[in-house]
Amino acid sequence: MGAKLRETRRRIRGVQSTMKITRAMELIATSRIVKAQQRVVAARPYAERIQQALKELAGISEAKSQFPLLQAREQTRTVGVLVITSDRGLAGGYNSSVIRVAERIIREAQRNGQGYRLHIVGKKGVSYFRFRGYDIASSVQGVSDTPRYEDAEAVGRRLIDEFSAGESDQVLVAYTNFRSAGSQRALSTQVLPIVKEDVELEPGTIPPLYEFEPEPAAILELLLPRYVITIVYAAMLESSASEHAARRRAMKTATENAQELLGDLTRVANLARQSEITTEIMDIVGGAEALRKQAQKASV
Amino acid sequence: MPFTVQVVTPDREVSVCDDAKLLIAKGIEGDIGIMAGHAPVLIALSVGPLTLVREGDVRQTMVVDGGFLQMNGETAIVLAEYVILPQEIDIEATRAEITELERRIAADGEAVEEKSRLARAKAIEAVHGIERM
DSSP, X not given: OOHHHHHHHHHHHHHHHHHHHHHHHHHHHHHHHHHHHXXXXXXXXXXXXHHHHHHHHHHHOSGGGGOGGGOOOSSOOEEEEEEXXXXXXXXXXXXXXXXXXXXXXXXXXXXXXXXXXXXXXXXXXXXXXXXXXXXXXXXXXXXXXXXXXXXXXXXXXXXXHHHHTTSOXXXXXXXXEEEETTEEEEEEEEEESOOGGGGSOOTXXXXXXXXXXXXXXXXXXXXXXXXXXXXXXXXXXXXXXXXXXXXXXXXXXHHHHHHHHHHHHHHHHHHHHHHHHXXXXXXXXXXXXXXXXXXXXXXX | OOEEEEEEOSSOEEEEEEEEEEEEEEETTEEEEEETTOOOEEEEEOSEEXXXXXXXXXXXXXXXXXXXXXXXXXXXXXXXXXXXXXXXXXXXXXXXXXXXXXXXXXXXXXXXXXXXXXXXXXXHHHHHHHHHO
């Protein structure tokens, strides 16, 4: 077998095994999307009910302004940023898109002469920001694939504590919004202070006449941090679903590319094989011809 | 007249039963019993058992942590961070968890998360005792 043919066949085998891996990853990601999506949906009733309870309470409790979590600060000196990335790569532009959103927030803060506190979920975000010399206030790894409520709770509590202590005056989360398996978008949304419009009843609606135990202000005090945590949890769940969707797409493209490459290489291999055969035939024909000529000469 | 009991947590929404006659919960200001047609209430719950008595005097107890109880006429909603339903209690695992958590708290007195998990685990163990009686 000629060198060219052998070399091409070796490459074909290499591409084939890569393709097997990317195809497997594509299939795994596909099954994960469904589960991640189910978790996003399963978290919604709780979040909606917490929000609804907040709305109803906020309508009653006049002393809303006494709650620091609802209070917009007159001056923003420090912006808190929570960025949710993945632990593993091979997910196309998933991480770079959300990192870009977070970086934009930080740069904007710096332009306005504000400081920043950066909190990171996911290994990819940590290595990116650490490499570029950003100050990292806190980071969590190993949770972004399938985030649990406890994970969101730990992160959310940290943001709340920091905000309450005045270490940050506004907290944003940069995450990837999962619209559908085909469409995800990196964006940012405000976590703290809690956006007032989100916890206020539509004007004209009368809140139901609940009895409260303990009094409304005390319940509100308990509800507000939970609401913040549900926002963080939802962001983490949506990001996880987006991660799997992005990985599926990236792996699908990789598989398709491998297939195309395989087609090209097969053609090259065939060509090499044919030319090898042609050369061999030429040799044989040449040899036969020479023999025939010799025989003719002898008979003369 | 029976009423419906629903459990809503960040991970799931479960309809526990629709034939509850009485619901006994541990509020932060004390225990409270609720029957059908109770005035709408919103109660903050502490870590502990939540018992419901169903039609035919069947009693079921679950463990609730970080929750609220919302009652509006025909439906009682338990809105909590953690709920362990009666059929989900694994007493062996819980006991092992208690031992492990106590060991960790002994090592580090500031372990806030462990402490709250211990409170939950103890409540589960206590409920298990009641269930068997």
